[in-house]
Amino acid sequence: MSWYSIRANAIQTEALTKRFGRVNALDGLDFCVPQGAVNALVGPNGAGKTTLIKILMNIFRASSGNASVLGVNSRKVSGKAFESIGYVSENQQLPGWMRVGSFLAYLRPFYPTWDNQLETQLVQSLDLPLDRKLKQLSRGMRMKAALASALAFRPKLIVLDEPFSGLDPMVRDELGKALLERAADSTVFLSSHDLAEIEDFATHIAYLDSGRLQVSEEMASLNARFREVALTFDVPAAVPPNLSANWHQTSASGSVVRFVDSAFNPESIRGEIAQRFGPVSDVTFSRVSLRAIFLVLAKGSRRPS
């Protein structure tokens, strides 16, 4: 059990549902983000990630269910509550007529905890041109300016909606670094549809698909329970029927059978393999990338019941 798991949750939802007409964008979501975590919300486009974030930020109203952010009902998240929440979204409209410097200066008095030193540090590390108007900046630069304005007041919770979407790798790295530096004393909740972006620094991960939460767990536990298993036989092998439900993407090629185990237990796996396949000349277990894990999950969730 990690240190953050014993603290209160920064975000919590209960049976959260959002309907747009007949479409269920979110469908009875029970979910939490522990304080201190860097929680990545992943899922394909249209999974409901932005809807969830907008409900948490009180931009949308949930059709039913509850959500709380830093202990405040999300329906009451407004005004003063945002003194502790830094929110950045890929499609947020910034005041384009303002220069970067005056934008930061304008926001400064709104936050009692605004840290001028941190602001300077962020401006330098993100290489922000203070004298340029926001509307003249590239998309990446605008995201950096928005991030600087959302980090400089040391928020307790940083919420980022697709912060890396469409950015070049260098800007992504800079943003990621800035986030990691702040992660020590904040909870970070970010959404992404690109797993590679968040793999390096997320401590928790949640997978949302068609408005339903498929997985929500610590990254370490997720990594630990997924393994790619390769079985080598002396003769050409076939995949037997009635394999474990936790074994996914089973395939046979010559004398090698491969599958992904989603409930990997080093103590029992060899026995289970022997029981299903009989004698095996060689067994190898290798780590699975996050991308592969979610492919497994995605296919699993779309399998007809």
Add this chain to the structure above:
Amino acid sequence: MNQILHIIRKDVRQHWPEILVSLAVLVVFVWYQPRKWTGQVISMRFVGGMLNALPALIFLSWAFLIARLVQGESLVGDRQFWITRPYAWYKLLAAKLLAVLLFIHVPLLIGQIVLLKMGNFPLISSLPGLIQIHFMFIVILVLPSLALAAVTSGIGQAALALLILFLLLLGIAGISSLVPNSGMSDDVDGVQAILFLAATVTVITIQYVYRKAVLARLIIAGALIAGVLILVLTPYETMVRHDYPLPTNDHPLPAQFTFDRTLTFAHEGGRTPRWFGDEVEIEMPFQVEGLGDKSVVQLHAVKLDLVLPSGERWTSHWHLVSGAISYGRTRVWPSISVEKKFYDTIKDTPVKAEVSLLLRFFQLSAAASIKVAGDTALLPGNARCLNNISNDWLHCFSALKRPKPVFIVAELPNSECSVTKEATAQESWADSPATYWDLGADNGAEFDLSPIQDFSVALSRFYFFEDHEIRLPVCSGTQLLVSKPEFQYSVRDKISLSEIRLANYHPTYPRKIVPPIQRPAPSAPSDTLSRNSGPALVPSKLKYDHN
């Protein structure tokens, strides 16, 4: 307060061009007003047109500025950066209202003070009136502009919404013209005004507190629909009967009106019947008797009921008329318009008719005698007038409001004030003197950008049959008797005309009334003025303060 000022400082940095434009237009307006008072208008067509359009430009620039201020932190949409920042809604709203106060009301107030100073009108006593004008600006301009800006995300959308709203209001005006008697009740206008005011305040509140644009737009639509329903469903006839009851012992008819069968309009000899579009105007003569010498009766509206030979009944709606009947008048010609198609079918057929009149009875206070001195005259309410002889009127100026209700009589024409030959050649004068009246209620300051009311006082006198009148000039030395009419009560009169032929009461051009009555030769000024200025009306101490 810090956050409010901080937002205003940002608004100034963002919207300084709009602020500057609205201030510039206001400065030009203030500069141009005194030139208009003295007739120094700019004759260049384009510039003159622009200068005349200044009030509209000022309104537009203010509406635009309000929209830009509100939409600086747009309340529509879910992508604005400010909605996830620690803005307190009430501080944001307060910042916008304070900006409106600073950049619209304060400059306007300064401009108004400058104009009052230039017009030599007192400042301190004008302050309540100025506050009333600013309150009216808030209700009529600021709140609707705020509401419209609050439910739209940009200027283009706001302009489109304004256009749609304008077309809808035109539609409502069209509906109003189709609803019989809809012009008869000020109460309905008041209820509609309160409804729209409540709707704008609700919309602004909802948008700032909850940002529910769809709900706010529905409220606007609902208010418009409710306004139309009120317009259509109001029982105007019942209200008229309530507001104008039949005479009682306590509230008798202030004068007796009897149909004058001796007069009709001549239609022979190349005289052209007059009609307007699809309607024909009917004017019927009534003799007036028994009106007290300190009384004025306002003829407010008239209605005609007919029983056709077939037994079918036809009733017109109430027609607003403009007439004040004072001592000395012997006849009135209330007019009513009838659909031409209907008129053509019955014009020569004898029909039983009944006319209803709505009357408002006023008593005149003691009159103040005012002499036109040189080219100037000072009317009650500190209204200063210059004699514009070429236009036959007094060109008057007063602070914030025109003097009303007011009733002025003068013995015109007189030996000092001659009139044109054309004017005297028509007919001899009626006995009643020349009059000017405004029987509107004193509701305080007028809704206007300028605190100086610029208006004309034209005295008119009726010709012999009292069916039409003409404006007459006043001259130095002309004596004006100015009284304040005090409203007493309203009453409805029903007069049976027995059988008439409508064609007899359809005026022709040029007008000719038959049968010709022996007219008296033009004489010296009648004694009507002395009757009007008799001891009952002119006290030793004048009621009005001439200073």
